[in-house]
Amino acid sequence: MSQMMLENESLSPYLSFSRSEWASLYSADIQPLTEWEISELQGINENVSLDEVSSIYLPLCRLLNLHVTASQQLHQQSNAFLRKQMKKPPFIIGIAGSVAVGKSTTSRIIQALLSRWPNTPKVELVTTDGFLFPNAVLEQKGLMGRKGFPESYDLKGLIHFLSDLKSGKPVVEAPIYSHLEYDILADKVQTISAPDIVIVEGINVLQVPKQKRNKQTPQIFVSDFFDFSLYVDADEEEIKKWYVERFKILRNTAFQSPISYFHRYADLKDDEAIQFALNIWNTINGLNLRENILPTKYRAHLILEKGKNHSVSGIKMRKM
Numbered sequence: 001m002s003q004m005m006l007e008n009e010s011l012s013p014y015l016s017f018s019r020s021e022w023a024s025l026y027s028a029d030i031q032p033l034t035e036w037e038i039s040e041l042q043g044i045n046e047n048v049s050l051d052e053v054s055s056i057y058l059p060l061c062r063l064l065n066l067h068v069t070a071s072q073q074l075h076q077q078s079n080a081f082l083r084k085q086m087k088k089p090p091f092i093i094g095i096a097g098s099v100a101v102g103k104s105t106t107s108r109i110i111q112a113l114l115s116r117w118p119n120t121p122k123v124e125l126v127t128t129d130g131f132l133f134p135n136a137v138l139e140q141k142g143l144m145g146r147k148g149f150p151e152s153y154d155l156k157g158l159i160h161f162l163s164d165l166k167s168g169k170p171v172v173e174a175p176i177y178s179h180l181e182y183d184i185l186a187d188k189v190q191t192i193s194a195p196d197i198v199i200v201e202g203i204n205v206l207q208v209p210k211q212k213r214n215k216q217t218p219q220i221f222v223s224d225f226f227d228f229s230l231y232v233d234a235d236e237e238e239i240k241k242w243y244v245e246r247f248k249i250l251r252n253t254a255f256q257s258p259i260s261y262f263h264r265y266a267d268l269k270d271d272e273a274i275q276f277a278l279n280i281w282n283t284i285n286g287l288n289l290r291e292n293i294l295p296t297k298y299r300a301h302l303i304l305e306k307g308k309n310h311s312v313s314g315i316k317m318r319k320m
């Protein structure tokens, strides 16, 4: 490593790892995947290679496990000092990034891997889609074309939910969003009881609301509840391709269902589907990425930098 690189790194708040440097952290103290785990991970997404899991996600989860273990030990020591028997609230991990960058796939891999450590068997996953306002409310507010933008979320509801979790409330409920119906499910909720870890995934998890003029009220941000946060990053041109690809897959699968909001687009020809998806990207998701999501990248503790085919090319970690 040159002197110049060393100096640059010492000035940056982040440590940078190339893919191979990160993969070399995978060592004997991380148990190898069992056959059962391999089949479970392939069930999450058949396109995720096992090399990607061992080189990137296993070392990442080992690092997360070190943080969880340290926070559990600190909790025990604080209890002893305060002469209290408080139950440890869950360790909360926030995962941010653009629509279609792979947040939900990343979260599900991390969920599966983290639950293999004996001190964190119960790992729950919540997506902030559940806190979008229902379509009826969005229509009333004229926000149907702004789904995913900050104003389309019930931020108070999300903060309330996180606050309940961190207060150690034993059972907490979150609303559920259906991508198929493109709406909040009116009669279903996700129930979470006594988790060790909760992963909160969504495009908005590192956002801070714009300060209202002349208002000095103290504000609580979603990220205040996170013990660790990740940002999944890639070039917009790549993400746009992944969005269009996913749209084409959904046209052949989910959109075929009569209950799908997009059922009317199930018979689009390839070039029509591409144009349609590109139009949604350009008018909604791409705009939202540039205006509201990308600016939150450097609030994360760790940035996963993806190159082609979702392969992680580098990692940045905030010095702690």
Ligand SMILES: Nc1ncnc2c1ncn2[C@@H]1O[C@H](COP(=O)(O)OP(=O)(O)O)[C@@H](O)[C@H]1O
Pocket (backbone or CB within 6 Å): 045, 047, 048, 049, 052, 097, 098, 099, 100, 101, 102, 103, 104, 105, 106, 242, 245, 246, 309, 310
């Ligand atoms: N690590 C990965 N390897 C291969 N394909 C992936 C990976 N992560 C995501 N994908 C694919 O990229 C698309 C977007 O991923 P998804 O997790 O749904 O994104 P998000 O939750 O950010 O919208 C999906 O088609 C998914 O199958």
Ligand SMILES: CC(C)(COP(=O)(O)O)[C@@H](O)C(=O)NCCC(=O)O
Pocket (backbone or CB within 6 Å): 098, 099, 100, 101, 103, 129, 147, 148, 149, 201, 202, 203, 280, 284, 285
């Ligand atoms: C519900 C979402 C805002 C959230 O995205 P996600 O967290 O699933 O990446 C997004 O999937 C969405 O619906 N965007 C609006 C435009 C569109 O139909 O893609």
